[in-house]
Amino acid sequence: MKTHSTQTPDAATANVPDDAAKPKAAATDRTFAILELVASASGPLAVKTIGTTLGLPKPTAHRLVNGLIDKGLLARDLETRDVIIGVEAARLAVGILRASLSRAPVRSVLRAVSAELGETCNVGVLDGGDVVYLDRVEVEHWPLRLQFGVGSRVPMHCTAMGKLFLATLPDGMRSRLLASGPFSAQTAHTLTDPDALAAELERIAARGYSLDDEEYVVGVFCVAVPILSSTGRTVAAIAVQAPKVRLSHDRVEQVLPILRRGAEALSAQFG
Amino acid sequence: MKTHSTQTPDAATANVPDDAAKPKAAATDRTFAILELVASASGPLAVKTIGTTLGLPKPTAHRLVNGLIDKGLLARDLETRDVIIGVEAARLAVGILRASLSRAPVRSVLRAVSAELGETCNVGVLDGGDVVYLDRVEVEHWPLRLQFGVGSRVPMHCTAMGKLFLATLPDGMRSRLLASGPFSAQTAHTLTDPDALAAELERIAARGYSLDDEEYVVGVFCVAVPILSSTGRTVAAIAVQAPKVRLSHDRVEQVLPILRRGAEALSAQFG
DNA sequence: TTCAGCGTCTCATTGAGTGAGACGTGACGC
DNA sequence: GCGTCACGTCTCACTCAATGAGACGCTGAA
Structure with missing residues (x-):
C-alpha cells in the first residue's frame, strides 16, 4: 500500500532540526x-x-x-x-448526504424502520428554507406516493419534518424564517398564522417530535423525530407518513420508539 | 446543472486571441x-x-x-x-447545510415571489461595477433559462437591476461610473449613449422601479425593485425576468406589488 | 497459457501555487 | 479635515508539488 512515503522529505541526513510543524502546503x-x-x-x-x-x-x-x-x-x-x-456548496452538501445515506448499512436502518412500522419512511434535511428528502423507503403502492421522491423539496411550515427543523432552530434564525414570508395554505389544516405556527413549534420543541395532521396533503398524517449529531444538534430527521386511516394521533405513542431507534442508528452517519 | 458560468471573460491579461484552447487544469x-x-x-x-x-x-x-x-x-x-x-464528507456536508441556513430566509422569499409570479426571480447586489446574482429561483418550463446562474455577473448599464443600482447611487459615484464607459451594445435596444442612459436613470429614480426591455438579451423583459436597508439605502434588488411574450410593459403594474412585497420582506432581514 | 483491463510506480518536465513586499483604500479617532 | 491603521489587492521571481506518458504487476476470464 505505502501511503505515499513522502511523509517527510529526506528525513535521512537530516542535520537540521526538522520542524514538525512544517507540513507540505498542498x-x-x-x-x-x-x-x-x-x-x-x-x-x-x-x-x-x-x-x-x-x-x-x-x-x-x-x-x-x-x-x-x-x-x-x-x-x-x-x-x-x-x-x-455559497449556494453551490449547499447543492454539493445535499448530494453528499444523499450519497452517504445510500450506503448499505445505513440503508438497512431505514428499511427496518419502514418494515417495522409497515409504512413509508423518509430521511430529510433542511436546505435553503425547505426540506429535502435524502432517502425514502416505500412500503406500498398507494396512490398518493411518489409525488415526493428522493431529492424533492417540501415546505417547512406544513410538514412534520419542516416544523421539527423550525422548532429546533436557534431563536434568531427561526424568527427570521418566520418573518420571511406568507405561508401558503396547502390544505384547510395548514397553519398559516405566524402566531399559531409559533405556538405549534413550542409544543414540538417541548415534546421532541413533530406531527403533520393533513397540513400538507389531505388525508395524510406524518410523525417526525430528529436525528441528532454527536453534539446534540438536529441535523436531519426521520419521518413516517401514511394515510390517516392507518396512522393518526392514537398511534403516535406506538410509532415513536421505533422512529427514535432509527434516528439513533442514523445519527452516527452525520458526525 | 453546474452553472460554471464564471469563466471570467475579462480578457484583461489576454495576450493574443490565438489561444482558443483553455488547458486550464487546476x-x-x-x-x-x-x-x-x-x-x-x-x-x-x-x-x-x-x-x-x-x-x-x-x-x-x-x-x-x-x-x-x-x-x-x-x-x-x-x-x-x-x-x-466518506464520513468526513458527511460531516462537512452537515456543517455546510447548517452554515447555509443564513441564506434560507432570502431563498424562501424569493421562492414565494417566484411562485406567485410564475417566473424566474433573482436577488442581486452591486459589486465592483457589475451586478452579481446572489440567489435565484428558476421556473423550469422555459428553454432559454439559466444563462445567468448564481454568482454570475452582468453589466450595469443594460440590465434592470444594474440601472436600478445606478439610479440610486450617490451622484458622485454615479457620474464616475457613467464616465467609466464605453457601454457595449448588447442588443439593438441597449442604451449606449450616456445622455440617454442618464435620462433613463432619472425616470427610474423617480418611479422607484426599473425595466429592461430587451436591452441585454433579445426577447427578455425584466422588472426590478430595490431592497432597502433600515437606513433607506438600496443594498440589493429583486427582479423578475421572463420572455417578452409573457412579461412586458402591460404586466408591469401587475407584478410590481408582488415584487415590492418580496423586497419588503427581504428588507426586514437586514434590520 | 494468453490476453485484457485495471491499479501502481517511476521520473523528467513544467507551470501552478506561493508569499514577501509594495501599493490602494476605506474606516475610524482625534 | 488629517494622520493612522488595518485589510484587501497587485506584482513577480522562485520553486516545489502536480503532472502524465510509459513501464510494470496483478487478477480474473477465455
Whole structure:
C-alpha cells in the first residue's frame, strides 16, 4: 500500500532540526480547510480571520478564498465583505448526504424502520428554507406516493419534518424564517398564522417530535423525530407518513420508539 | 446543472486571441469535480469511470482520488474497490447545510415571489461595477433559462437591476461610473449613449422601479425593485425576468406589488 | 497459457501555487 | 479635515508539488 512515503522529505541526513510543524502546503488541503472552517463557523468570517486561523499568508488566503467564491462554493456577505457558504456548496452538501445515506448499512436502518412500522419512511434535511428528502423507503403502492421522491423539496411550515427543523432552530434564525414570508395554505389544516405556527413549534420543541395532521396533503398524517449529531444538534430527521386511516394521533405513542431507534442508528452517519 | 458560468471573460491579461484552447487544469478544480461526481452518482464509482468521465489521465485520477480518501472525504467499498462518499464528507456536508441556513430566509422569499409570479426571480447586489446574482429561483418550463446562474455577473448599464443600482447611487459615484464607459451594445435596444442612459436613470429614480426591455438579451423583459436597508439605502434588488411574450410593459403594474412585497420582506432581514 | 483491463510506480518536465513586499483604500479617532 | 491603521489587492521571481506518458504487476476470464 505505502501511503505515499513522502511523509517527510529526506528525513535521512537530516542535520537540521526538522520542524514538525512544517507540513507540505498542498493547495487542495488548504482549500478544503477553508471550506470546512467556513462551514463550521458560527457566522460570516473575515478573510483575515481565515488566514490567521489556518496560518495562511495574506495573499494566499485571498487567492484561495476567491477561488472558492468563483466556484460558488463560498460567497460574500452583502454588507460586510465577509465570507459565507455559497449556494453551490449547499447543492454539493445535499448530494453528499444523499450519497452517504445510500450506503448499505445505513440503508438497512431505514428499511427496518419502514418494515417495522409497515409504512413509508423518509430521511430529510433542511436546505435553503425547505426540506429535502435524502432517502425514502416505500412500503406500498398507494396512490398518493411518489409525488415526493428522493431529492424533492417540501415546505417547512406544513410538514412534520419542516416544523421539527423550525422548532429546533436557534431563536434568531427561526424568527427570521418566520418573518420571511406568507405561508401558503396547502390544505384547510395548514397553519398559516405566524402566531399559531409559533405556538405549534413550542409544543414540538417541548415534546421532541413533530406531527403533520393533513397540513400538507389531505388525508395524510406524518410523525417526525430528529436525528441528532454527536453534539446534540438536529441535523436531519426521520419521518413516517401514511394515510390517516392507518396512522393518526392514537398511534403516535406506538410509532415513536421505533422512529427514535432509527434516528439513533442514523445519527452516527452525520458526525 | 453546474452553472460554471464564471469563466471570467475579462480578457484583461489576454495576450493574443490565438489561444482558443483553455488547458486550464487546476488540481483543486478537478478534486472538487471528483467529489461532486461521486456525490451525485447513484452508486459506487470505479476510479476508471471517474477518470474517463472527467477526462483525467489514469495516474492523475488515482492520485486525486487517493488524496480524497486520505482526507476521509471519499472511501472505498469494501468488496469492490469502488469509490463512495466518506464520513468526513458527511460531516462537512452537515456543517455546510447548517452554515447555509443564513441564506434560507432570502431563498424562501424569493421562492414565494417566484411562485406567485410564475417566473424566474433573482436577488442581486452591486459589486465592483457589475451586478452579481446572489440567489435565484428558476421556473423550469422555459428553454432559454439559466444563462445567468448564481454568482454570475452582468453589466450595469443594460440590465434592470444594474440601472436600478445606478439610479440610486450617490451622484458622485454615479457620474464616475457613467464616465467609466464605453457601454457595449448588447442588443439593438441597449442604451449606449450616456445622455440617454442618464435620462433613463432619472425616470427610474423617480418611479422607484426599473425595466429592461430587451436591452441585454433579445426577447427578455425584466422588472426590478430595490431592497432597502433600515437606513433607506438600496443594498440589493429583486427582479423578475421572463420572455417578452409573457412579461412586458402591460404586466408591469401587475407584478410590481408582488415584487415590492418580496423586497419588503427581504428588507426586514437586514434590520 | 494468453490476453485484457485495471491499479501502481517511476521520473523528467513544467507551470501552478506561493508569499514577501509594495501599493490602494476605506474606516475610524482625534 | 488629517494622520493612522488595518485589510484587501497587485506584482513577480522562485520553486516545489502536480503532472502524465510509459513501464510494470496483478487478477480474473477465455
